[in-house]
Amino acid sequence: MNLQQRINAFVKLGDFLSQFSNESIHIKNNVEHNGLFFDGFKHQIKLAEEYNGWFTKENILFAVEGWANLLTENNLITWLKPYNIESIQQKRVAIIMAGNIPLVGFHDFLSVLVAGHQVIVKQSSNDKHLLPYLAKYLEYVEPSFKGLISFTEEKLEQFDAVIATGSNNTARYFEYYFKEKPSIIRNNRNSVAVLLGTETPEELKKLSEDIFRYYGLGCRNVSKLFVPRDYNFNAFFESVYHWHPIIDKAKYANNYDYNKAVYLMSEFDMLENGFLMIKEDESFSSPIATVFYEFYDSLEALKETLNSKKEQIQCVVSNGFMENEIPFGKTQKPELWDYADNVDSIEFLLSI
Structure with missing residues (x-):
């Protein structure tokens, strides 16, 4: 599976997600595998809302719509153009995700897969319904992803690098526990x-x-x-x-x-x-x-x-205060190239 195939798969995922927004939830005729996944994803949204009181339907759909807008071919190509991705050696990358907002770990998930690696995901118990379902959709639109995506609730084993997000306390634990592995460790900001x-x-x-x-x-x-x-x-x-x-x-x-x-x-x-x-x-x-x-x-x-x-x-x-400021109203609408903690995760994934 080459880079363009991976991009194409995420574009199709973006098309699928574009059916779900706060304005409306409506089925589109040209979206692949809707018969298998459309109603099921509505159910996953309902489960996520019932399981976590902070995950209102409005906020879940806001997050989903944000990813639908980002996962276009133009955005993905623009984001990845500066990197030499085709020549990497595939590794197994673990992601430990936070669960404070819906799909908060999706950028890491996307980055690992689009870079050409395998991913093993350890989700927060607060946000465990949406991503595994979307991973199944990816495997349907691009069967080459099968075997490259796994989820676990057990101790992480047999991985080559890790991206972990947590509190200041858990970050110190992560830094100690993963000191022998290439890692990105994020804490409270x-x-x-x-x-x-x-x-x-x-x-x-x-x-x-x-x-x-x-x-x-x-x-x-x-x-x-x-x-x-x-x-x-x-x-x-x-x-x-x-x-x-x-x-x-x-x-x-x-x-x-x-x-x-x-x-x-x-x-x-x-x-x-x-x-x-x-x-x-x-x-x-x-x-x-x-x-x-x-x-x-x-x-x-x-x-x-x-x-x-x-x-x-x-x-x-702010508006006119400093370089790299975020415009009012845009903090929860980052671009693909707006990296958490200003750490370039694609560059990291190409270096392991």
Whole structure:
């Protein structure tokens, strides 16, 4: 199986996923193997939603639609063009996936297979329904994938390299356990937004997508704001208010109530609007239903601060603040070449 065959298979997978979105779920006549897989995938979405209370149908379909938009021939060719993939020696690569948002490990899965390796996946128990089903679809549209994809809940064995994602604590365990293997080890990171005070209501509305999508559980979700001294939060609260139905979700509401009680009992100063709290805090990682903020006096000094803490930061969201910033509203819509932790996984997979 050559590179073009692998690309073609993922393009067909993208076509299959394009039938599922929040706008509609509808069957297309030109998609291969719909008779075998269309209704089954609807069932997997339902199972994923029932199994994990954070995986609402809306968020699952948002993730699915995102991958449908990315898995086009043009995107895949553009992404892979800089690499010399055809001449690699096939290895067996283990992936240990997180389970914080739906299909969060799909980019690693895609990268390993499109690079020409075998993959053995150890999924999080929180996200175990969707990917194995999509792997079966891949094997149907490209039978050469059979034997190259496996899933396990047991101890990982007989692999040549590993990509593992977890918390700061589990990352230290991974680094020790896999010290003899080529590896990419990822730990906790958070994303921040830098507000200049000149943002339009539309920009702030887009920022709310970066904050609330997936309930803020992703490393690309904005968990902290940097704002000018004496920043007025009124425009921010007005622009995010359209997300107020989120408080009707029981798991989110429970976290909101709990964290609000903690802040009140601790007599912390905070602002809130009935579904979101903002609190001045130097930390990057805020609890669910909370966004931290910190004042700055100098943009240059802030750049130095963020550069010094770049190992803790996944994305910087702003408009005109720094190079490589992410536009408002785009954190959960990365391109194929936007690598987690800025570690080029394809380059890694070609080096093992």
